[in-house]
Amino acid sequence: MSLDARDVRILRSIAENDSTSPERIQEETNIPKSTVHYRIKNMKDRGVIKNDLFEIDFEKAGLGLTVISEVLAEFGEGYQEEVGKALAEIEGVNEVYFMMGDTDFIVISRLPSRDMVETLVEEFEAVDGIQRTSSKFVISSIKADESVGILRDYSEETLLNSHGLDETVEKIE
Amino acid sequence: MSLDARDVRILRSIAENDSTSPERIQEETNIPKSTVHYRIKNMKDRGVIKNDLFEIDFEKAGLGLTVISEVLAEFGEGYQEEVGKALAEIEGVNEVYFMMGDTDFIVISRLPSRDMVETLVEEFEAVDGIQRTSSKFVISSIKADESVGILRDYSEETLLNSHGLDETVEKIE
DNA sequence: TTTGAAAAACTTATTAC
DNA sequence: GTAATAAGTTTTTCAAA
Secondary structure (H helix, E strand, O other), rough: OOOOHHHHHHHHHHHHHHHOOOOHHHHHOOHHHHHHHHHHHHHHOOEEEEEEEEEEEEEOOOOOOOEEEEEOOOOOOOHHHHHHHHHHHHOOOEEEEEEOOOOEEEEEEEEEHHHHHHHHHHHHHHHOOOEEEEEEEEEEEEEEEHHHHHHHOOOOOHHHHOOOOOHHHHHOO | OOOOOOHHHHHHHHHHHHHHHHOHHHHOOOOOOHHHHHHHHHHHHHEEEEEEEEEEEEOOOOOEEEEEEEEEEEOOOHHHHHHHHHHHHHOOOEEEEEOOOOEEEEEEEEEOOHHHHHHHHHHHHOOOOOEEEEEEEEEEEEEEEEEHHHHHHOOOHHHOOOOOOOOHHHHOO
């Protein structure tokens, strides 16, 4: 099944403190660390939590330039899949979204310097089936929540409702 | 200073195996785990690594709907900052990028269901200074690397060059 | 900065509720 | 599912190089 109030509380505690330590979570949530561990393991088994990661500062890691591109592809039977995969394999491409509406893609890339942008665009346009591309530089990343950190962007209520739980459930405790 | 060949090797080992375990990194890189730990701590101190996180499955966490929006704002003195911050505070908004070119923003939001999209768009348009918004649904996330995972998208050479290091440096070892 | 060895923390297993 | 405990691992700290 999906998440319950306790799972949500644990995930939010991780998101808000940027720490996955069971002991710290116990201190904040009053859920015993053995239970915290049981819950986290459970979420890992169900695939809700995929893996441990470090969040990095892209700029300090040498990838200070972010480019967002719109890629328009030719219409065709199941074509999107192939075009999308080809875009995903280009060096520097971190995200590829296949969008509703027109047959196009939004592509987010991070690069060390402007020199590489030209190469990137050339590689986009070399992909078979590409019709038109339009790339813009990001001046500043005003917000860039990732991974479990995105849970900070929701009220506890929203997260619970999304699993069909109302506040009654939360009040069990 | 920035990253050297050893830092890059450690970060890539983490990215490629989706694991931050010093012991595993030692096995893969032959760098002793206490040294691995020292390097990671060092990168944390310098802010290259920001924090420990879990990667989550957005869909399983109840946030299966991704929306990418383009927001056009009115021109104005330092206006962008305020508009950007206001957008960032809207529930469901995970990423806000201030773009070059026209005075606009790219906003990435994740939501539990379509019901909330209307609310989202209304909230966008209620922000002072907003001129026009255009939102599209993501049909599928073909690629969605995050955090340290994005380092998989680069050759070791590119990552080293971005810190002004050539292959000579790497051959020290 | 690099390590090996010691201390602390985390994970797993076991049990009882 | 929850939670306590104990045993086994792993991570983190620390002192020496």
